Amino acid sequence: MDIQIKKGLLDVCVLAVINKKDSYGYQIIKDVSICIEISESTLYPILKRLEAGGCLSTYSMEHNGRLRKYYRITALGKHRINDFFEEWSELERINKFIMQEANQSL
Amino acid sequence: MNSELYLKRLRRRIKSLPDNERNTIIDFYREIIQDKIESGVSEAQAVAELGDVNLLAQKILMENPNRKPVNVGKIVGIVLASVFGVVFVAMFTVGILGIATFQGNKVVNSVTASAQEITAGNKVFTSPEAGISSIRIEAENKEITVIAADSDDIKISYMEDKDEDYSVTNADGTVTLVNQSHLHGSFSFKFFDWGNHDIAKIIVYVPKNYAKNLSITTTNSVIQISDFSELGDLSCKTTNSVIKMEKVDAKNITMETQNAAITLKDIAASNQLSAETQNGKISLDHISAQEISLQTQNAIIGGTIDGAQSDYTIETHTTNAISNLHDRSGGSKKLTASTTNAIINLDFSN
Numbered sequence: 001m002d003i004q005i006k007k008g009l010l011d012v013c014v015l016a017v018i019n020k021k022d023s024y025g026y027q028i029i030k031d032v033s034i035c036i037e038i039s040e041s042t043l044y045p046i047l048k049r050l051e052a053g054g055c056l057s058t059y060s061m062e063h064n065g066r067l068r069k070y071y072r073i074t075a076l077g078k079h080r081i082n083d084f085f086e087e088w089s090e091l092e093r094i095n096k097f098i099m100q101e102a103n104q105s106l
Numbered sequence: 107m108n109s110e111l112y113l114k115r116l117r118r119r120i121k122s123l124p125d126n127e128r129n130t131i132i133d134f135y136r137e138i139i140q141d142k143i144e145s146g147v148s149e150a151q152a153v154a155e156l157g158d159v160n161l162l163a164q165k166i167l168m169e170n171p172n173r174k175p176v177n178v179g180k181i182v183g184i185v186l187a188s189v190f191g192v193v194f195v196a197m198f199t200v201g202i203l204g205i206a207t208f209q210g211n212k213v214v215n216s217v218t219a220s221a222q223e224i225t226a227g228n229k230v231f232t233s234p235e236a237g238i239s240s241i242r243i244e245a246e247n248k249e250i251t252v253i254a255a256d257s258d259d260i261k262i263s264y265m266e267d268k269d270e271d272y273s274v275t276n277a278d279g280t281v282t283l284v285n286q287s288h289l290h291g292s293f294s295f296k297f298f299d300w301g302n303h304d305i306a307k308i309i310v311y312v313p314k315n316y317a318k319n320l321s322i323t324t325t326n327s328v329i330q331i332s333d334f335s336e337l338g339d340l341s342c343k344t345t346n347s348v349i350k351m352e353k354v355d356a357k358n359i360t361m362e363t364q365n366a367a368i369t370l371k372d373i374a375a376s377n378q379l380s381a382e383t384q385n386g387k388i389s390l391d392h393i394s395a396q397e398i399s400l401q402t403q404n405a406i407i408g409g410t411i412d413g414a415q416s417d418y419t420i421e422t423h424t425t426n427a428i429s430n431l432h433d434r435s436g437g438s439k440k441l442t443a444s445t446t447n448a449i450i451n452l453d454f455s456n
Binding site (some may be wrong): 008024025026029064068069074 | 134
């Protein structure tokens with residue numbers, strides 16, 4: 001898949017995963033990997049960017065004698081997911097158009 | 107490898123990042139390793155899954171715009187050790203396969219680093235410094251960092267992408283990189299652009315004793331350069347972003363930006379030094395030149411100039427604000443400073 005498209009999609013995938021439930025690094029990787037491949041070094045900048053953009057907030061919680069960092073979606077993050085759906089329906093419309101036009105010339 | 111050793115090595119290789127950023131990164135990877143171990147993976151396996159520490163460090167550095175400007179020079183060590191190590195291995199591999207050949211003065215090489223850990227489309231152009239009298243970089247929306255390298259080669263590393271045109275040439279003693287970005291104004295949805303940050307970078311490695319000309323032009327992005335002792339003419343032009351320069355000696359230095367600061371530390375020009383911006387501060391720390399010209403609007407000009415005030419013929423202009431310097435003539439050197447609506451506060455080290 002085109003790398004830019006994949007990056008945009010990964011952001012939304014991460015938001016979708018933490019929208020379901022607050023989550024932490026390794027769990028997010030496991031959840032997102034079901035759909036798209038994602039490595040630790042790809043996830044880090046995504047989380048950082050989403051946090052900087054106000055789409056998620058973080059907090060630390062004790063787990064087995066150590067601190068684990070959790071990520072929680074914000075209202076803005078939820079909004080971002082909705083934006084994605086809107087953009088996607090627009091993309092579908094364009095996809096349909098491209099298919100129709102392409103079919104005519106076949 | 108044991109995880110603490112791995113993290114220690116990673117920490118050392120990303121030294122150029124601010125401390126808090128570095129701690130966050132190390133904590134992130136430590137937590138992942140611990141969680142993997144907890145889920146039943148062995149420590150060695152958990153560490154191995156993160157891949158080569160040099161590649162990971164390189165990826166982190168490329169993604170991170172927050173490098174400490176003071177330490178740009180130190181990146182040389184890290185990057186030479188890691189990036190080039192990898193690239194050389196890649197070049198070597200490519201060489202063995204007979205895909206690329208090194209030939210005289212032609213564009214020497216263009217290598218796609220093979221390792222998966224590096225973002226796809228990572229390119230490195232290499233040319234020997236010998237015979238080069240000018241290096242020109244003309245980019246759009248790319249942060250440009252010029253690093254003084256302990257090498258005899260000029261190397262330019264950049265990210266090729268479908269929305270980015272790059273042409274690199276080496277002719278008549280001039281190495282030229284021209285980049286055009288098709289992103290602006292093109293048809294693209296918002297979410298396609300979210301991930302564009304790490305393609306927006308060019309790193310130029312120049313032998314630290316390079317004594318010829320260097321010209322950097324970009325837009326909307328930071329230019330950083332440090333640790334050169336005998337450059338010829340140096341020109342840096344950008345817009346809406348900072349120009350940072352440290353420990354540079356050159357014949358002539360010209361800097362131009364807009365809406366952003368120009369920050370200079372330990373800079374000497376045997377002939378002219380000129381800095382021009384708007385709505386951005388010009389900060390000086392140990393600057394010397396035969397002719398210094400500083401120009402901004404709506405922002406302060408401040409800092410220290412090497413030498414005695416009596417060395418300089420001084421001409422300052424500010425409207426609606428004050429200057430701590432009085433105009434004077436008779437100096438063997440010349441200083442011109444002008445701003446509007448903001449103070450000029452310049453000291454001399456003697």
